[in-house]
Amino acid sequence: MTLTDRELEDFRRLHPEQIGPYKIIRVLGEGGMGVVYEAAETEPVRRNVALKVVRAGLNSRDVRARFEAERQALALMDHAGIAKVLQAGETSAGEPYFAMELVKGLCLTDYCDAKRLSMNERLSIFVAVCRAVQHAHQKGVIHRDLKPSNVLVAEQDGKPQPKVIDFGIAKALGLRLTESTLVTYAGSTLGTAAYMSPEQAESSGLDVDTRTDIYSLGVILYELLVGRLPVDPSSQSIHAFLARLASGETNAPRPSTRFTGLGEHQAPIAHARRTNPEHLRRDLKGDVDWIVMKALDVDRSCRYETAVSMATDIERFLENRPVLARPHTALYRLRKFASRNRAGVAAASVAVVAVITGIVFAWTGMVRANRAEQIAASEAAAARQVSDFLVGLFKVSDPSEAAGNQLTARALLDSGARRSLAELRQQPALLGRMMHTIGSAYLGLGLYDDARRQLDQALSWRERSLGANDLAVAETELALGDALRSRGDMEAADRHYERALAIRQGALPADDPAVAKVFSSVASLRWKQGRTNDAETLYKRALAINERKLARDDPALAKNYAGLGVVYWAQQRFPEAEAMMRRSLAVEERRLGPDHPDLAALYNNLGGLYWSLERYADALALYSRTRAIYERTLDPMHPNMASVLNNIGEVHWKLGQHAEAEPLLRNALKIKEARLAPGDPAIAVTLNALAGTLRDAGRASESETAYKRALLIRQKALGSASPIVAETVVDYAKLLRGAGRGGEADALVAKHGPAR
Numbered sequence: 001m002t003l004t005d006r007e008l009e010d011f012r013r014l015h016p017e018q019i020g021p022y023k024i025i026r027v028l029g030e031g032g033m034g035v036v037y038e039a040a041e042t043e044p045v046r047r048n049v050a051l052k053v054v055r056a057g058l059n060s061r062d063v064r065a066r067f068e069a070e071r072q073a074l075a076l077m078d079h080a081g082i083a084k085v086l087q088a089g090e091t092s093a094g095e096p097y098f099a100m101e102l103v104k105g106l107c108l109t110d111y112c113d114a115k116r117l118s119m120n121e122r123l124s125i126f127v128a129v130c131r132a133v134q135h136a137h138q139k140g141v142i143h144r145d146l147k148p149s150n151v152l153v154a155e156q157d158g159k160p161q162p163k164v165i166d167f168g169i170a171k172a173l174g175l176r177l178t179e180s181t182l183v184t185y186a187g188s189t190l191g192t193a194a195y196m197s198p199e200q201a202e203s204s205g206l207d208v209d210t211r212t213d214i215y216s217l218g219v220i221l222y223e224l225l226v227g228r229l230p231v232d233p234s235s236q237s238i239h240a241f242l243a244r245l246a247s248g249e250t251n252a253p254r255p256s257t258r259f260t261g262l263g264e265h266q267a268p269i270a271h272a273r274r275t276n277p278e279h280l281r282r283d284l285k286g287d288v289d290w291i292v293m294k295a296l297d298v299d300r301s302c303r304y305e306t307a308v309s310m311a312t313d314i315e316r317f318l319e320n321r322p323v324l325a326r327p328h329t330a331l332y333r334l335r336k337f338a339s340r341n342r343a344g345v346a347a348a349s350v351a352v353v354a355v356i357t358g359i360v361f362a363w364t365g366m367v368r369a370n371r372a373e374q375i376a377a378s379e380a381a382a383a384r385q386v387s388d389f390l391v392g393l394f395k396v397s398d399p400s401e402a403a404g405n406q407l408t409a410r411a412l413l414d415s416g417a418r419r420s421l422a423e424l425r426q427q428p429a430l431l432g433r434m435m436h437t438i439g440s441a442y443l444g445l446g447l448y449d450d451a452r453r454q455l456d457q458a459l460s461w462r463e464r465s466l467g468a469n470d471l472a473v474a475e476t477e478l479a480l481g482d483a484l485r486s487r488g489d490m491e492a493a494d495r496h497y498e499r500a501l502a503i504r505q506g507a508l509p510a511d512d513p514a515v516a517k518v519f520s521s522v523a524s525l526r527w528k529q530g531r532t533n534d535a536e537t538l539y540k541r542a543l544a545i546n547e548r549k550l551a552r553d554d555p556a557l558a559k560n561y562a563g564l565g566v567v568y569w570a571q572q573r574f575p576e577a578e579a580m581m582r583r584s585l586a587v588e589e590r591r592l593g594p595d596h597p598d599l600a601a602l603y604n605n606l607g608g609l610y611w612s613l614e615r616y617a618d619a620l621a622l623y624s625r626t627r628a629i630y631e632r633t634l635d636p637m638h639p640n641m642a643s644v645l646n647n648i649g650e651v652h653w654k655l656g657q658h659a660e661a662e663p664l665l666r667n668a669l670k671i672k673e674a675r676l677a678p679g680d681p682a683i684a685v686t687l688n689a690l691a692g693t694l695r696d697a698g699r700a701s702e703s704e705t706a707y708k709r710a711l712l713i714r715q716k717a718l719g720s721a722s723p724i725v726a727e728t729v730v731d732y733a734k735l736l737r738g739a740g741r742g743g744e745a746d747a748l749v750a751k752h753g754p755a756r
Helices: 004-015 059-076 110-114 117-139 211-226 236-247 255-260 261-274 277-284 287-295 307-320 330-340 345-370 375-396 409-423 428-444 446-465 471-485 490-507 514-528 533-548 555-570 572-594 597-612 616-633 637-654 658-675 681-697 701-718 724-737 743-753
Strands: 022-030 035-041 045-053 085-090 096-101 151-156 158-165
Touching: 004 085, 004 158, 022 045, 059 409, 059 490, 096 211, 117 277, 117 307, 211 287, 211 307, 211 533, 236 307, 255 261, 255 277, 255 287, 261 277, 277 287, 287 307, 287 658, 375 743, 409 428, 409 446, 428 446, 428 471, 446 471, 471 490, 471 514, 490 514, 514 533, 533 555, 555 572, 555 597, 572 597, 597 616, 597 637, 616 637, 637 681, 681 701, 681 724, 701 724, 724 743
Parallel strands: none
Antiparallel strands: 022 035, 035 045, 045 096, 085 096, 151 158
């Protein structure tokens, strides 16, 4: 907006043009403390700052003392989440000022609403705020005026970075900030009422400690999630509100209860959190209610002791671990355990329950069709037996039955495998289904040998009880193929896929999605064998069926798009590869949201494509996102973890950061060698990258050893004509030429004949 001459004259009369080395640009805000300007520093460096001065007419002793306390408090702190103090001084009129880092961002609530951040995304930003406040507390400083407008969020490298500003009424703990530090005048109210703690609202405010900021954080979190304050001061006089607050009579409802009572306002609030009212209400209820209400406890001894303990509890919620804010019942611990192990325990338990439900429904339907009450009673007893089996599998509360309450997904599956064999042997069909489910869960955990053994037994029991051509047998044949392919036993995998396809094609229509599922698995095998043209054909056959038969958000479609994208990537058809990978991501993000663990592999693949295009920064961002998801959800020795560690190591190698690359690649190699077959080409991927890193770091002898191993594995698995083999030959030849062994390099290239 252009100022008129009169407005410009008024501005100049009210505000100086220059303060010290700072040229005033505009007013950012005015408040009880003073005026905040955006100003340009002209010397000794050129930069824009936030310049805070005491307003004319407010130069009283208490204001000046608080202002000096703020300057001193900020000078103590050095944290990415706290606005930095750059300089302090006095104006020509003797008014104190200080220059702060200029944060060009929105206040916390406005930023989250503008970006339509989900509840979990808001919680992640709030954790960073808690950690910034913790830093201040460790320096002996209480903020005492925490509110959304004092938390600005800017973006750095595309990621939100909250910064806490305005320690204007900070109180030092056991530390004399300045000679003129004043106690709060009796009866005066410092801070914004809506976010004020009960002890802060008392007349003296002398007995305030860091837990007053915990309460304020609780109010901020409440508003951030629900879109409303727990108690609104505007609903009554400020004096009545403060009196009730000081007496502890806040009667704040739980967040889920407050949201439920918002009626027609629920929909826009949920929309701003990228969900609907029903889902938001469900997400708030339970752990989030407990966390927020613990921070808002009127008895400060019942609040979180520190800001970091609040942050840690929120992180426990985000990681599906039991939160400390709520009582821990055995059922609650079990539910949390299952939620955070969705690749293992959740897969096992949910799948088993689904199997049982399916069996019960199928059997119930058969019973109704035959009108046989005796059979119904028999099958009901079987269902109870399976239910007892599951209860026993999860029971860990009795010390006589378990060493403790700390389960692992593998231990749970091992127990289930032993007990199913011992207790269900007289029911072979049910035993086969149970073993198939547990074997599939082992596969999800990356325990390929365990998966193969369990699935072999499942196949045997199913063939014995159902016949060799039953569709359930095909299901287990397909799972066995997946386990063997993942491990690197490609010939054995091919045999099981062939058998699964024959059964399904014999029993189902040619365009049934179950047939397409086999095409997709064989396509993945062909890609791993380096037969990319065959893989492309098979993925397209699967898509031709699934795009006609399945809903647009079906996960099978996303899997096909992702697989075809990887094939195009291997064929160096990079634009087509990116289009397919992004199409897959679009399907899964619509279905699951952007932070679901199932998206990790898609981010990893897209990162690999960007690596091939030498877009290393983009690749690293996606790899880092993948790694964070895997670290939350997978065993550290899972082969998928090896994949992303390998990829991050390759980025560091290409950036010349050899010291960072080597440990990542060696860790990836350790996992692969422990979990994969000795001749799996995935091992050669890491060996080749490690060899390149060592070569470029000047460690030729170690590099050559790794290249020889990589070449041997790739030749045996893929054949000499594979372009993947050519990659190792060319890289190895570069090492030899760099060592002055050009003749050997030429002989190597001639022998293996890399594609030109």
